[in-house]
Amino acid sequence: MSLSHALLAALSQQCATGYELAQHFDGCLGHFWKASHQQIYRDLAKLEAQGQVQHEVMPQVGKPERKLYQITPLGLGELQRWIASPADPSPIRDALLVKLYAGNCVEPAVLLAELAQQRAQHANRLEMYQAIESQYFADPASLAYAQRLIWLTLQAGLMYEQQRLAWCDLALKEINRC
Amino acid sequence: MSLSHALLAALSQQCATGYELAQHFDGCLGHFWKASHQQIYRDLAKLEAQGQVQHEVMPQVGKPERKLYQITPLGLGELQRWIASPADPSPIRDALLVKLYAGNCVEPAVLLAELAQQRAQHANRLEMYQAIESQYFADPASLAYAQRLIWLTLQAGLMYEQQRLAWCDLALKEINRC
DNA sequence: TAACCCATGTAACCTGTTACATGATTAA
DNA sequence: TTAATCATGTAACAGGTTACATGGGTTA
Known part of the structure; x- marks a missing residue:
């Protein structure tokens, strides 16, 4: 597209x-x-x-x-x-994962800094989505069809950020252990 | 990048x-x-x-x-x-969410078909990642540093696909309810 | 004998980004 | 008086996709 x-x-x-x-x-x-x-x-x-x-x-x-x-x-x-028309899920293009892939070329502290920085951004976005949810979608059961579809896109954002945040925490923990 | x-x-x-x-x-x-x-x-x-x-x-x-x-x-x-050099998390470019955004222009069955199709692809990828994990990363505790970093990228893939799968199920359920 | 693997590339095109440009109105 | 908002664009460039091209060796 x-x-x-x-x-x-x-x-x-x-x-x-x-x-x-x-x-x-x-x-x-x-x-x-x-x-x-x-x-x-x-x-x-x-x-x-x-x-x-x-x-x-x-x-x-x-x-x-x-x-x-x-x-x-x-x-x-x-x-x-x-x-x-059916489409493939958008291909993932994730620079952070490329950085980890070659992460043995830098000090672990460099990776930790970048992970912490990205974690903060995901936390910010998550908060923003939560704010939108409580402001506009407080009662999902009462939404009309078109609004429900928008609500689903918001849920996609919420779930994505939560999962990303959890992964950043895992990565920070693992790299700190080394 | x-x-x-x-x-x-x-x-x-x-x-x-x-x-x-x-x-x-x-x-x-x-x-x-x-x-x-x-x-x-x-x-x-x-x-x-x-x-x-x-x-x-x-x-x-x-x-x-x-x-x-x-x-x-x-x-x-x-x-x-x-x-x-710090970078922003890769911007999300998700055609499926754009389709939902304008989803009231088509029959719900069209959205259901597309969601089911994408769900299947995410399930496939998840299985593939799980196969890689059990084949090459059966014992994560014993991995050397560089391998541990690769393992983290695999975890990112696993978590992403799991979350996506869960979201597809939510969307299918919600659209079916209407 | 057809299809696939190895291994390299060119050319055209589409999509996305960055820099530059204009010019009036309004708020700090 | 400086910056921001409204509202439109052009031009150059970078990045990514698709189509086309070659040619020997191997497998079904």
Whole structure:
């Protein structure tokens, strides 16, 4: 997949400008897909050339014009086709594990520092996810279908960070023992 | 990070040809970093131009010549520098979560099928990791330092797949309930 | 005789990142 | 007056994927 599918996914829920999409990719959607505004503007232009999105210019007073994008039926079809087409789980690309793989080239203290640093970041993210959960998903049983799906993505984040945190603790303990 | 650091990491453990490196990236190292042979040959040439690796041509009878690469002191220095430089945890790029995010655009059965398919792949990988563990790491307490580090990368894989499997089960259950 | 293994590469393309650029309004 | 927010982009580059190419040796 590429960013185009993520853009279609975002626009399937809500019309937006490139600027707003960039914000989404910095917030909610950004927890599982990152994109810079440059990439977003470029891909929106491409999607529009393919007829999958279209925009309407919204003038504003005292502010720059906004280009409000919406998904077209063609774009929705492509989104549905993509969702239904089976894909492999995203390949893992984990620099930290590569560092451990060659970890005998450095002092153990170097690995410990890097592990501690990453552990802290995972702990931060976990706290953030927990805050989101208690603020927006306090009562999961009462959620509508679409909200329940979002809740599931949040659970994926929570479970991932918990597991990562536990692994960092294991690695710190093991390397300290040596 | 890019592939170059992973190549240095591999060569820090063992001299190898491009072909052998491609095999490593299809096996052990490949569990946390993927690379195609095209990319490997290209990056080896770049690393050699930078003086971080060097090769020796090994003629063979009845087979093509091999270029055996080894890491240079300069390359080892760069590897050590890279390992010691703090990095953010790899950003999550998860197409499946993007699919759920826009999951209200398709029938629930479509999501269930995709989740079941991914669940099966995670179960496969988990089994594979467990097989590696019982074959090569039956007695973790007796491992030398470098082996212990490899064992930690294996634990990361095991924990990741277990957690992913549990999440797929949660998602299947939740979507079935609707 | 067909397919696979060994072993190397080139070229085109797609995707993602970084740097640069504009220009008005608003809050500290 | 400095920085941040709103809102759009271009250009160059780095990294990753796919397709194409060669050619002998081995196994089914």
